Amino acid sequence: MSGAGPEIERLMALLSKLPGLGPRSARRASLALLKRKDQLLIPLTRAMQDAADKVETCRICGRLSTQNPCPTCADPARDQTMICVVEEDSALWAMERVGAFTGTYHVLGGLLSALDGIRPEDLRLDSLVQRVRSGRVREIIMALPATVEGQTTAHYIADRLKSFDNQVEITFLARGVPVGGELDWLDDNTIAHAFKSRR
Amino acid sequence: MEFEDEAIVLGARSHGETGAIVHVLTESHGVYAAHIAGGASRRIKPLLQAGSHVAFAYRARHTDQLGAATLEAAGPSPDLFDEPLGLLGLQCACAMTQAVLPERDSQPGAYHALSGLIGLFAFPDIWPAVYVRYEAGLLEALGFGLDLSACAVSGDHDDLIYVSPKSGRAVGRTAGEPYKEKLLRLPGFMLSSQGGLAEGDVVRGLELTGFFLERHVFHPHNKPLPDIRLRLKDSLAS
Numbered sequence: 252m253s254g255a256g257p258e259i260e261r262l263m264a265l266l267s268k269l270p271g272l273g274p275r276s277a278r279r280a281s282l283a284l285l286k287r288k289d290q291l292l293i294p295l296t297r298a299m300q301d302a303a304d305k306v307e308t309c310r311i312c313g314r315l316s317t318q319n320p321c322p323t324c325a326d327p328a329r330d331q332t333m334i335c336v337v338e339e340d341s342a343l344w345a346m347e348r349v350g351a352f353t354g355t356y357h358v359l360g361g362l363l364s365a366l367d368g369i370r371p372e373d374l375r376l377d378s379l380v381q382r383v384r385s386g387r388v389r390e391i392i393m394a395l396p397a398t399v400e401g402q403t404t405a406h407y408i409a410d411r412l413k414s415f416d417n418q419v420e421i422t423f424l425a426r427g428v429p430v431g432g433e434l435d436w437l438d439d440n441t442i443a444h445a446f447k448s449r450r
Numbered sequence: 451m452e453f454e455d456e457a458i459v460l461g462a463r464s465h466g467e468t469g470a471i472v473h474v475l476t477e478s479h480g481v482y483a484a485h486i487a488g489g490a491s492r493r494i495k496p497l498l499q500a501g502s503h504v505a506f507a508y509r510a511r512h513t514d515q516l517g518a519a520t521l522e523a524a525g526p527s528p529d530l531f532d533e534p535l536g537l538l539g540l541q542c543a544c545a546m547t548q549a550v551l552p553e554r555d556s557q558p559g560a561y562h563a564l565s566g567l568i569g570l571f572a573f574p575d576i577w578p579a580v581y582v583r584y585e586a587g588l589l590e591a592l593g594f595g596l597d598l599s600a601c602a603v604s605g606d607h608d609d610l611i612y613v614s615p616k617s618g619r620a621v622g623r624t625a626g627e628p629y630k631e632k633l634l635r636l637p638g639f640m641l642s643s644q645g646g647l648a649e650g651d652v653v654r655g656l657e658l659t660g661f662f663l664e665r666h667v668f669h670p671h672n673k674p675l676p677d678i679r680l681r682l683k684d685s686l687a688s
Contacts, residue, residue: 365545406534
């Protein structure tokens with residue numbers, strides 16, 4: 252308790268729930284916001300209200316956006332014949348940051364997980380199949396994590412899309428030595444994959 | 451309470467922003483759950499994949515407390531990313547082990563069986579039958595083992611092709627003929643490793659072990675067989 256009043260206590264309590272913030276850093280953030288009310292607190296409140304009012308899930312790809320369909324799906328310059336399948340929006344943002352991909356995305360909203368009981372029907376898979384069925388798609392790129400759950404999900408999707416084999420090519424992201432990576436610090440599987448995928 | 455042991459990672463889920471809760475099957479201490487500080491880090495995360503062999507150092511203040519553990523790689527992890535069915539089998543074996551075995555109950559047999567099975571997932575002709583036998587072994591570890599030594603009706607040791615759903619004992623062809631609709635099929639490879647593998651045997655084996663796992667392990671807790679187990683059976687059937 253800071254004794255600063257229930258409103259400020261509530262602000263601190265809510266901020267402390269955000270990723271990267273604990274009670275102490277939430278107190279510091281609250282103080283910074285309160286001290287710069289006009290420059291930070293009020294614009295932040297408005298921005299958060301706007302986001303809360305406008306953000307929704309794109310009906311085509313499932314990403315979070317304030318437009319529906321999202322700017323990527325609605326952009327005629329994007330290659331609509333390619334779909335990159337990602338786990339969450341964070342992966343999509345990473346891909347967009349790189350700018351190496353000019354196609355569209357599909358956000359699954361999770362991965363199949365035996366431990367957490369996440370089943371195929373819990374993921375955004377039906378809409379992916381529907382997009383493929385539309386006939387425009389030529390390539391599906393599996394950009395899912397290189398983990399047991401990620402690759403199990405990728406193979407499950409590939410299997411589910413088997414009936415479109417003659418229409419759609421399914422590809423997987425390469426695995427190997429990261430930029431700046433030293434072999435000494437890499438795990439055995441990464442080195443083995445890097446060797447297998449050598450050019 | 452403190453111990454160090456070799457272990458196989460069964461699964462992990464994130465805990466907070468930086469930690470993880472891992473479930474492992476240790477060689478001498480059975481299934482254990484533990485908090486891994488820094489489990490979300492790049493260094494630790496690869497170790498938390500199902501099937502990884504790790505050196506597991508566990509520490510807790512009280513025995514009834516969820517303790518903390520540190521992990522180090524103790525052997526190569528299974529490289530199955532390009533083997534869809536093997537990957538499914540690996541996840542299924544780890545999920546079933548975690549769901550079936552009680553925590554903190556020493557099961558060195560299960561540890562060595564799972565370790566051997568993990569080494570086989572890269573061999574698609576071999577592992578499905580071994581997996582079925584592994585599930586039969588899990589039943590045995592729980593005290594619900596199938597008795598396939600002799601016919602429950604006649605006592606004969608030959609031509610055992612059925613299992614009684616009531617007793618879990620083998621039944622011979624002749625004795626079982628009048629009740630064959632009610633009996634479960636017993637594939638030959640479950641009697642001995644030289645039993646041979648006919649088409650459909652693995653699925654019949656999965657039906658057999660699945661029946662008893664459901665009855666003895668999952669139904670008493672009002673749970674169905676895990677979804678991944680159903681998917682594995684469907685994948686092996688197709």
